[in-house]
Amino acid sequence: MVEMTRVDAVREIAAGYALHRGPLLPVLHAVQDRFGAIERGDLVAVADVLNLSIADVHGVMTFFHDFRAAPPPTHVVAICRGEACQSVGAERLMADVRADLQEASDVEVHEVFCLGNCALGPSGTVDGRLFGHLTASRVGASLPGRSS
């Protein structure tokens, strides 16, 4: 029953965009915003409602870095590795954050190329919140239950 409910919800989301021109990206965003990921069943439902092939939807979904086939862990840390942030120590920050959090199974650390905060680097996000002049200790302090 739970699976049926999710499929129905996905179909409803897709139908809501059906009259937009080129609705696939907005639909994929909306599904992921709702469920944290776009699973196989979601993809099939989206394809059916939008009258696309499953391969089409899969191809689009896997092209873009943002879309996930499985939900993220509780916390997500993104560190900018753009040139501007590298000029003020982003590579060192990335190494330090990875070292600090390598044991933390509930935190995902990944790279991102530019957050548009290039005058106040190094930049990064913790659970979607943007930080400038970011340090490894600030990352730790911004994650609940960690202070290192």
Place this chain on the structure above:
Amino acid sequence: MTRFFVPGDAAAVSVGADEVAAALTGQPGVEVVRTGSRGMLWLEPLVEVDTADGRVGFANVSPGQVGALLADATSVCSREPTASAGPAPEADHPAYLGPLDEHPWMTRQARLTTARLGVVDPADPDDYARHGGWVGLRRALGMAPEAVVEEVVASGLRGRGGAGFPAGVKWRTVAGGPGPLKFVTINADEGDSGTFADRMLMEGDPFALIEGMAITAWAVGASEGYVFIRSEYQHAIATMRRAVETARTGGWLGPDILGSGLAFDVEVRVGAGAYICGEETSMLSTIEGRRGEVRAKPPIPALSGLFGRPTVVNNVLTVAAVPSILADGPEAYAAHGVDRSRGTQVFQLAGNVARGGLVEVDFGITLRDLVEGFGGGTRSGRPVRAVQVGGPLGAYVPADRLDVPLAYEAMADAGFMLGHGGVVVFDDTVDMGRMARFAMEFCAKESCGKCTPCRIGSQRGVETIDRLVAGGTESDRRANLALLQDLCTTMERGSLCAMGGLTPMPVRSALTYFPEDFGLSADGEPR
């Protein structure tokens, strides 16, 4: 009530502006207005206060200083400004800047496109109107569409996304394109490291973009518009979406704009973390709901763009410059700049720079003036070694070439590229071999995969630079260097778009000006 202006700009928020706003909100006699940022980013959170003598600024305000700020705000007019450069040390009282309109960092600028940035409330179209908004649109709607196109041609405005194609000429092509359905699309996929002007404009003055789009639509005969914003820009997405709704309610968008009969509406579309979507055909494919792969040109998007229809694809800054061109006339805009680079460029000072932020000046300023005059040199205090201009695909300019004027032609003549106006400063600790490798790594990760020189060449580029830097015998290094140069030539000449075609630019400039970082002698030979 005393009005306090606290930026809601993402950069200001990233260093605590929301906390400052929260501490101010609810204090007796205080009204908090969330503006965009003035662009003096090293001074953020920068709070302005309405006083009897006008708006005055306080730099690097922390929530703990709000009490002192409230006391100071009533007695500032007798004080001399204290803050000039660099983040102020943590103190009881925030550094007092005086009126920002008189600050030398601002008075040296020519703010045409960004005049309202940090000044107006981005949620309030009437505040926009009080600061000169909607004047250009009203004037345009009273003119024939062809005349609007010709004014933009006469202004000399060129595409600010990087390619620098004359905007009016592109519009003329779209206006003459086939069929009744045409589109205006705005490229706000500002993925270049070191650039943030599109973001700041959308967050701080979103109605300027909407007004520019409506003028564009009138000029070319378009009925639908899209603003394509990268997903990393959550603040900009929220501000633009709110502004589009407000504009629709107020009659600046919709079925009959300002009673002129112009029907035009705008939808904000969000990217999904792919750098390549800043390439115009990739962006169009993405809006259509397809993989963001680059398309071969021709056909050009102006004739066969979004869904195969004639489409304007312009950068945020290009279209945001249009309202002032229509309001003040093309001559006023063209009076700025040099040669065929007319008007102003919104530069973004970033990276290892003491005074980073947004600088709108006439084309023709030297890179040295920007980096040393406005920027104050490096944030680390060490010597400048290299400056990358024009994003990840732009050249690394060495410290002894900073006197190059920043204009399309002068930069191209020097072997560099202006791009979207991003300026990233590096001090003398930078390893240019690593930066060259990163250029190839970035291309390998962000290539759309459609063409072979970009998809495979970039990966081989990473490996070849690794082997070159690792050393080996002289003949090994000579062979690796020849291979790298050959690979760069193949990517430049054989790639479908600028991603593969320009990735060699940072690599080759690093090799040319910093050969020692690759274990090469000063003349570029293995040693």
